[in-house]
Amino acid sequence: MDLSTIELVREDLKTVEGRMRNFSFPASSPVADSLEHLLAAGGKRLRPALALLFGRMLRVAQEPLFAFSASVEIIHTATLIHDDLVDHSAIRRGIPTVNAKWPAGMTVLVGDFLFAWAAQLVAATGSTPVVEKFAATLATIVDGEIRQISAGDACCGLDEYESRIQSKTAALFEVSCTGPALLAGDTGAAERSSEYGRSFGMAFQIADDILDFIGDSVNTGKPSGQDLAQGLLTLPAILYFQAHSGDPDVSAFRAGDREPGLRARLFDAIRSSDAIDHSRDSARRYIGRAVESLASFPKGGHRDALEDLVKSIV
């Protein structure tokens, strides 16, 4: 992604960074350090950047906008901490996960601590519609995670995949983009920014799923081929499996075979197949929708940045 597009809100992001970390963690410094480390390693701050771009474009009051922008990044981090525990992931953002360093009990509580902190930040916006949307989004995210671990291995067709990434990723991008319009009390803008955020999130997750096949672990900060290794079928695998349903490796995998040699063959077959291009096409359709949803927002730097940002996903 091209992060130069968010130059316009670079200063705002620094303020939001301060708001995000404006808590005191109640435990010994090693655990506090892990959390600090995770927040510092914290990637691109895309969700607050989107909130700030929409907020500035819609001339939302500064303080509620900063609190809201901080809250979406904190809730994102909280769900990652619990997710990594659920998935037994050991590496995130290139550093050991909380669950890799601390017992499950502490990991649960560190996640809960951030849930509570996010709730305080969102309460500070003083906006009931924002609080409602935020609570509903948290429910959608958890709901999606529970469905995912309940469904078990290699469950997914296209519809299930879309519904899964909608809950897991797009919902939080959606609220990040819609929140500012709700703060501004602008229902029309809320609908259009919601469409942008959802489409952004879908494209973003598809791009991430493609990267799990073609990216290298140095750049992504996590081992590649993880999804397939865990039996989780993402878009490239689903499209490849559909196009090669007669292939004996595909049939064996579908029947539950997870032999490392089989997985390695499938991984190589998928990454060099046209399923990667078809996945990119799918991401581009979402990007097109996101761009369309911007049409009636005020022209200017913020709208241009939102357009450039979503176009830079793939």
Place this chain on the structure above:
Amino acid sequence: MDLSTIELVREDLKTVEGRMRNFSFPASSPVADSLEHLLAAGGKRLRPALALLFGRMLRVAQEPLFAFSASVEIIHTATLIHDDLVDHSAIRRGIPTVNAKWPAGMTVLVGDFLFAWAAQLVAATGSTPVVEKFAATLATIVDGEIRQISAGDACCGLDEYESRIQSKTAALFEVSCTGPALLAGDTGAAERSSEYGRSFGMAFQIADDILDFIGDSVNTGKPSGQDLAQGLLTLPAILYFQAHSGDPDVSAFRAGDREPGLRARLFDAIRSSDAIDHSRDSARRYIGRAVESLASFPKGGHRDALEDLVKSIV
């Protein structure tokens, strides 16, 4: 406790019970059944009963009051689910805990699901002060839990004990009692109900800690002597240890000895000592404060019920 005192809000409690369960759980029926089971086994509904008594006394609008009353019981249940995972508890309310039946990952997500549901319920009150107080309370609870597991074995003197039960128990009773006054927009009532709730919670937790020594597991729904077995010092043990600091068993326990024979001797010594009566006296002081805080509320059935309820704790 004498639950006949909450007869006045018996019908309201049925409505709140309906609100509490008005979600659809996204996973297979066995997990949904566990959650349903836990909610059904769900004890005395003291927190919603307190919210309803204050709400009716202060003539708060019905719908926000029901949503709020449901939210405090749901957040209570969510924290119990994560607590039992953190503490490896196997039995709660006389039935197996969620973590005893399901993997840690599912247990984390079931708790998160209830956090999200509580957030939706509290958002439905439409009251920013209530949402703020609720979020701050959740932070206090998690903060207390993190401090507790970080402090490790047998940490506690009297001050630490009070601060621990304030976070762990009294904070949620406090918000349960204060929320209705905040819904009514009555700052003076909020302060007095907050004092009532905090004192109620302190007395309640002390009574519970006494019961861990003198209760039988059939009535309490959990094994007795648990706290001491886990190295957690509660009021009876703290008072006994203070009064018998020269006792070799006390010194051995303080030095980290957890030999079962030693624990059994200490358990019997504490339960038959006057530390139990002194703990009751401490609970009664909190009850006295709670009763005083009711003085300037409107006279009538609801105030009488609140007085009788807190007096029935010990």
